[in-house]
Amino acid sequence: MNHKSFLTFFFIFLFPLFIFQSVFAADYVISGKLLSHETGKPVEYANILLITGEGTYSGETGDFQVKSEKLPVKVTISHIAFRDTSFIAYSQSIGNIYLRAEVIAGEEVFVTATRAVKGKSPVAFSTLSIEEIKARYTVEDVPMILAMEPGVYSYSESGNGTGYSYVQIRGFDQSRIAVMMNNVPLNDNESHQVYWVDHGDVLADAEDVQIQRGIGNSLYGSSAFGGSINVLTSIGAKNPEFAVNIGAGSYNTSKIHLKAKSGNLFDDKLNLSARLSQIRSDGYRDFHDTVQKSGAFGIEYDGKNFTHQFRVLVGYENSRLMWDGIFADEINDREKRRAGYQSYIDDFLQQIYSVNSSWRINDRFHCTNVVYLVRGEGYYQTEKTSGYDLAEDGGNADRDDFRDFLIAYNLDNYYEGYPWDSMNSRELGFTRRKWIVNNYFGIIPTLTYIRDKYRLDVGGEIRSYAGDHYGEIADFSDPDLASLISRDWYRYYNYIGEKLITTGFAHFAFEPLEKLKLIADLQYQRVHWNMDQKKIGHAVGYQLDAKWNFVNPRLGAIYSFSDELFVFANYGKAQREPADEQIIEADDVWNAPQKASAELIHDYELGGRYRIRQLEIDLNLYRINYKNEQMKNIDIEQEGEYSYYHSDATLHQGLELELAYQPSSFWTLNLNGSASQHIFHTGDWKDKIIPNVPCLLLNGSVAVYPTKQITFFMNSRFVGKQYLDNQNLGTNDAYWLLDAGARYIFKNVELNFKLNNILDKLYSTYGYGYEWGGYYAYYWPGATRNGFISISYRFKK
Secondary structure: OOHHHHHHHHHHHHHHHHHHHHHHOOOOEEEEEEEEOOOOOEOOOOEEEEOOOOEEEOOOOOEEEEEOOOOOEEEEEEEOOEEEEEEEEOOOEEEEEEEOEOOOOOOOOOOOOOOOOOOOOOOEEEEEOHHHHHHHOOOOOHHHHHHHOOOEEEEEOOOOOOOOEEEEEOOEOHHHEEEEEOOEEOOOOOOOOOOHHHHOOHHHOEEEEEEEEOOOOOOOOOOOOOEEEEEEEOOOOOOOEEEEEEEEEOOOEEEEEEEEEOOOEOOOOEEEEEEEEEEEEOOOOOOOOEEEEEEEEEEEEEOOOEEEEEEEEEEEEEEEEOOOOEEHHHOOOOOHHHOOOOOEEEEEEEEEEEEEEEEEOOOOEEEEEEEEEEEEEEEEEEEEEEEEEOOOOOHHHHHHHHHHHHHHOOOHHHHOOOOOOOOOEEEEEEEEEEEEEEEEEEEEEEEEEEOOOEEEEEEEEEEEEEEEEEEEEEOOOOHHHHHHOOOOOEEEEEEEEEEEEEEEEEEEEEEEEOOEEEEEEEEEEEEEEEEEEOOOOOOOOOEEEEEEEEEEEEEEEEEEOOOOEEEEEEEEEEEEOOOHHHHOOOOOOOOOOOOOOOEEEEEEEEEEEEEEOOEEEEEEEEEEEEEEEEEEEEOOOOOOOEEEEEEEEEEEEEEEEEEEEEEEOOEEEEEEEEEEEEEEOOOOOOOOEOOOOOOEEEEEEEEEOOOOOEEEEEEEEEEOOEEOOOOOOOEEOOEEEEEEEEEEEEOOEEEEEEEEOOOOOOOEEEEEEEEOOOEEEEEEEOOOOEEEEEEEEEEEO
């Protein structure tokens, strides 16, 4: 950032804060925010009492304001679930106040072993609260909302954050991030990928989103190499309510959702909730439109010692997309950079059914369980053509390619007796659909034993997966061929993939000293995979079977020097089986099985937090040694597919820094950044930087609260340079974006406005390059200035 950019940033981003603070600050009004020390969540309905007699209580966001006749003054805070806290307020702005949970009759507040807690878990993590989600989210897919978190990089194919979106943590793509929805593993069991497009508007229900970096506390589900993401959705509400939200924005983007909550029923034991949503957008790029329809239903039952939460999440999407980037010479042209063509249609329906149960057996024993079923069905569709003309140059080679084209789709038998030598030209086109119908189900029981100085969690997961893949073609341009195929859709391949995953784990936490906590985890995972390729046409009919056994230990320690300062260190090992396509592309008659080894990482981390008055500082260092990293490039000869390869050893290391500053209740400042290195450690590309991984990420956000009803915010993101290829020949330039927005709440009405890329910069988020008689580079463009506005009305009893 040059000095001119910095001055612009200062005057439109920071200077107004001092104006706001001067205008709206009032004498003798003490303000602060109450947060749980264990979870970081706001504490509502706490009593705040001054020694002079004035008092108030905290709101739903944990914020409070109370008038005082003098300063300094003694403040006492009390809450039935937290320890009483007293202190002297020397100024009006107290900032964040962390309340420790009350321990009743030897009982410890119960938090699941996979959940990270500040000061107790030796893990680098951040948690987006419900208020932060409301401030950031309008219509985007989940990855785009996480882009402001430390070490996180997100982008979308459409350019404007809708449709297919992707997230990286510490340079690892989302296939190496363990993603969960309400503790249900969400990564695809065959490719390890995550398809956020299937979960439109899920953040409208989110209670919080926790992002752990590194191996973290993940004990089951997909292996967490770069990190883990767990989205928790809420069900309960104290009172009945019904809400309507309508929004519209750039690129014909629109959203509507209806949400209802029953409030407490049957002596506060039962709660019901439901939501229906629809999101539409044309996307920034041409032919990148999407329609996302989703629904959610929840039942929560709270007994004396147990809780059951039943959820149904249904998501449907129909999206157009293309894999080709924009040529380098056109990426800076405001019109040409948006160009596209009709390429793919992706259509998918996913249903997630889950029951989360928690049972407090007694003061010492707790039991939790997750039971889930995930069903999916859909296809992606494209038009395929091939042909030849012997009168043109290369006609003979084109004729050979045409023959291979017929074989690939098992159509050559319909051309038996075809006069290849006498026919000078031929062309064939048709519509192709590749289908997947899959389901997986599982159970994750955990038993927890708690004593004064230690805690032991023992549990496991059993997950069974089956996926039926088949390809169909129709709408033949050759009428002779169409007359010979009587079916509407001609099936040209079929294979079934199955996987049984069995995981056992133990988590042990021990406090030998009041300020020292030690953690030891051990995970055993067995993966049994098989694939049955049906013998259709030229398909060989491979029957493949493989087993992997992984033992993954983890160790950690955290030392608290005081309530304001702690440090931690941890080590972890994680392993993962190859994706199916790394072994065989079973839909390709030319493809044969190949060896693919499991991936393995050793993760070393050191970090800590320091809090002083209104300032919080988090610092983390990590080094990840990666063995047999499976990598991929976009296959330029086969659109929509990747070519796979591996590197024997890669190195990922870096530094992450977070600063949170709240000098008053009127504004907050959050800054974070990561500087990292991601390189090939051996081989022909030794010391070269791994493609499409930014090594520098900087984020800044300011929120201003002139009144309780109004919020202004501004977000700034800097993404460093990325390389396009393993030889580091092509680059994707660094870019800096500035977003702003406002939120206004008046009684039951809420208005939200968000303006992205307000400086209207041209930038690209992803790219690829290759040499072929010269160097060719292609880029995925990011959207120029765009906005979205929404209005909500909440009916409350």
